[in-house]
Each structure stands twice: as structure tokens, then as C-alpha cells.
Amino acid sequence: xxxxxxxxxxxxxxxxxxxxxxxxxxxxxxxxxxxxxxxxxxxxxxxxxxxxxxxxxxxxxxxxxxxxxxxxxxxxxxxxxxxxxxxxxxxxxxxxxxxxxxxxxxxxxxx
Amino acid sequence: xxxxxxxxxxxxxxxxxxxxxxxxxxxxxxxxxxxxxxxxxxxxxxxxxxxxxxxxxxxxxxxxxxxxxxxxxxxxxxxxxxxxxxxxxxxxxxxxxxxxxxxxxxxxxxx
DNA sequence: AAAATTTATCGTATTTATACGATAAATTAA
DNA sequence: TTAATTTATCGTATAAATACGATAAATTTT
Numbered sequence: 001x002x003x004x005x006x007x008x009x010x011x012x013x014x015x016x017x018x019x020x021x022x023x024x025x026x027x028x029x030x031x032x033x034x035x036x037x038x039x040x041x042x043x044x045x046x047x048x049x050x051x052x053x054x055x056x057x058x059x060x061x062x063x064x065x066x067x068x069x070x071x072x073x074x075x076x077x078x079x080x081x082x083x084x085x086x087x088x089x090x091x092x093x094x095x096x097x098x099x100x101x102x103x104x105x106x107x108x109x110x111x
Numbered sequence: 112x113x114x115x116x117x118x119x120x121x122x123x124x125x126x127x128x129x130x131x132x133x134x135x136x137x138x139x140x141x142x143x144x145x146x147x148x149x150x151x152x153x154x155x156x157x158x159x160x161x162x163x164x165x166x167x168x169x170x171x172x173x174x175x176x177x178x179x180x181x182x183x184x185x186x187x188x189x190x191x192x193x194x195x196x197x198x199x200x201x202x203x204x205x206x207x208x209x210x211x212x213x214x215x216x217x218x219x220x221x222x
Numbered sequence: 223a224a225a226a227t228t229t230a231t232c233g234t235a236t237t238t239a240t241a242c243g244a245t246a247a248a249t250t251a252a
Numbered sequence: 253t254t255a256a257t258t259t260a261t262c263g264t265a266t267a268a269a270t271a272c273g274a275t276a277a278a279t280t281t282t
Contacts, residue, residue: 002236002271008162009137013144021135025240026120026128029209033124036213041221043259051119053242058260060240073222076249077258082222083213092210098140099203102147102194110152111184111193113241113266136270154229164272169230171270187279188228 016098019091022067027052028060035070035083043079127209130202133178138163139171146181146194154190 006014023029027050034046043061047054061081064070069088072081117125134140138161145157154172158165172192175181180199183192 004237004270005162006137009141013137013140016140017135017137020131020133020140022131024128024132024135026117026124027240029124029127029131030120032213033209036216037219039219039221044257051116052240054259055243055261056241059242062260071222074248074259076247077256078249079259080222085214085217088210092207096203096207098144099199102143103196105147106196108148108150110150111182111191115240115267138270155227163270165229166231166273167271170272173230185229185278187277188226189279190229 012094012098016095018067019095022063022069025060027056028064031057031060031064032069032083035081041072041079041081043081123205123209127206129178130206133174133180136171138168139175142168142171142175143180143194146192152183152190152192154192 006017009017023032030050031046034049035041038045043054043058046061047057050057052060061070061072065072065081068084069091070081071084071087072079074080117128120128134143141161142157145160146152149156154165154169157172158168161168163171172181172183176183176192179195180202181192182195182198183190185191
């Protein structure tokens, strides 16, 4: 996309955009739902449920993990991914906090 | 990205992913903040504030509008964009609703 | 009417995301 | 030890996003 100007925005804007970006794919939202619902947090179980190849699911899991939405460990042929609620709560609080702040200025709108 | 499998997910997953996608760029978050703060909702004002060319800002505005986060009208050489709070509230409610539901299952986590 | 102003759109270059097959890596089962 | 199982990573093809200059379109101003 030509030169990325991401770092010319505030840290808050970058952080919230990054949070939104991880959730900007239905597969990653579906994975979050599976991780919350199922008691088995193995990659294979997710592959069974999602209409995606194992490599693709693994890639999505990596992105969720890098962003801090989930945490996971791999022990040999097994994996265990779970939602990192401590991190998620921070994100959600920041996210909702911003929109709450915007909503307080509702009156100023010119249309 | 090879064949997109977007429509193999549930409508809710697609909708929330679409909502997150619009907010997945710092410029669009910055635009939302400007629209809430400033009383002048013209494109030119946003161009002044953001580190982006006019064409790029116009493109971001279009995406925000298409997703329903903002509404706007153009009268000749002027434009007037504002946050569509009715639509935004629905999105935020759906978004938070999902994570609240997931959070209720916290106990089931295996890690 | 002509010039200036403001915004949307078009075309295009470049970067990033998405998806998967193949394969490696690490363990468990036989 | 060998085979089977499970997951991560690599390489790669293709699609989508990002950014902007140029230009068109629609007024307002002069």
C-alpha cells in the first residue's frame, strides 16, 4: 500500500487499530468462540470446526497469540490455546473507553 | 489471498469481522475522533489534521460510510460527515455482547 | 462567465493479508 | 525402533488494502 504511515498516528490509535485488525477476520472471531466454548483447546479441534486448512488455522492462531488475545503452549504433538482474558479485558476497556468518550461529545455534531 | 472463504462463516462472525475491519486502520480511528470532536465535519478539515493526502482521506471516509459507522452528504464543494450513532450503538452492542457471552464461559477453559 | 474551491473517483504502484500444500519438528503409540 | 499423530513453519500464489497523483464534478466566488 505504498508507504505505510501507521506510525504517524498516536499510540492509542495504533493500538486500537491493531486490536481491531486481529478481529477483522471471521475465522479469528470463530476461533475465539471455539476457544471459549470447547474444553479442548487443541488446534486440531479448531481445524475440524472451521472450513480452513490446518496451516491456515495455525497461522490465524499465531496472529491471535502475537496480538495477545490468546495464550498457548505447545507440547510436542499437542497444543493448548486459551483466551488471555487479562489482556482481552484491557483491550476491551480501552476500546469501549474511546467510544464512550466520543459519545459524550454527541451534542457537538453538526449533522 | 487465494479463494476467500468469508461466506463460510456465520453471519454474526462476518458482521463483527466487518465492523472490526473498518476500525483496523489508525487513520479511520483518527477520523472518528475528529468527527466527534470537531464541529466542522468537512473532509478538508480532516485532511488538515491527518498525515494523509486528500484522496486517501476521501477513500477512508467512503469505507467508514459504506460500513455504516458514519453518514454524510456532499453539497457541491462541501461535505458533511458525522458519526452514525444509531448504527454505531448497534455494532458496539453486538460486539460487546459477543465477548460478554464468551466471558461467561471462562470457567470451562482448560488453561 | 471565469476562476477558485472542495470533494469524489480513476488509475496505478506497492504492500500486506489470506490460503494452502509440503515439510519439518516433536512427541506418543506400536 | 518404527510408525503414527499433531502442530508449526516455509514457500508461494493470489487477493485485498493502502496511498497518492491526476482529473472530473459540483458548486461558490470574483
